[in-house]
Amino acid sequence: QKEVEQDPGPLSVPEGAIVSLNCTYSNSAFQYFMWYRQYSRKGPELLMYTYSSGNKEDGRFTAQVDKSSKYISLFIRDSQPSDSATYLCAMGNFNKFYFGSGTKLNVKP
Amino acid sequence: KAGVTQTPRYLIKTRGQQVTLSCSPISGHRSVSWYQQTPGQGLQFLFEYFSETQRNKGNFPGRFSGRQFSNSRSEMNVSTLELGDSALYLCASSPREGGNTEAFFGQGTRLTVV
Numbered sequence: 001q002k003e004v005e006q007d008p009g010p011l012s013v014p015e016g017a018i019v020s021l022n023c024t025y026s027n028s029a030f031q032y033f034m035w036y037r038q039y040s041r042k043g044p045e046l047l048m049y050t051y052s053s054g055n056k057e058d059g060r061f062t063a064q065v066d067k068s069s070k071y072i073s074l075f076i077r078d079s080q081p082s083d084s085a086t087y088l089c090a091m092g093n094f095n096k097f098y099f100g101s102g103t104k105l106n107v108k109p
Numbered sequence: 110k111a112g113v114t115q116t117p118r119y120l121i122k123t124r125g126q127q128v129t130l131s132c133s134p135i136s137g138h139r140s141v142s143w144y145q146q147t148p149g150q151g152l153q154f155l156f157e158y159f160s161e162t163q164r165n166k167g168n169f170p171g172r173f174s175g176r177q178f179s180n181s182r183s184e185m186n187v188s189t190l191e192l193g194d195s196a197l198y199l200c201a202s203s204p205r206e207g208g209n210t211e212a213f214f215g216q217g218t219r220l221t222v223v
Contacts, residue, residue, distance in 0.1 A: 043215050
């Protein structure tokens, strides 16, 4: 069983839609949870990170962590074509992190 | 501030050869981590170097090795290349050891093994 599971998509939504991206994990010891965005031919770019459970908001992006369900989510409000990219979740502890395989998002104008 | 620089950007090698990839971290960053990204396996951690010492290692065979220099620049070497080593190799730098929450990635080196 993989440490982190992420639906690869692709996910296609119209501009302005609310997007929900999700990951599940198996290791209850994970404390750090992150979301990265990766555009084609680029390296991943850190969007948000949270420590332990709870919500974190940054502009149009909200990250949620539910440790009891071992489930994390990233919500994108008012999605834009420029949000079209692959979104990777990552989680772990101090110096060992595991990445999801990425969800490809396409926001249509 | 310059970002993380990886060279070369693209590389084609033959099975059995060896390859060396280079990563220059952001100025002041002392931690460099290497990752392999493939469509099937996603992003997998190879190793982390901090202050010229390997601090953490992923589950890759010994054909994958690395080193870090006193200026924090890092190289990754893969010997006896196999077709399955074709991937995007990414390095990430951060100011602190294990600082994955502050990691910045380079654009990667696309390695194709034929």
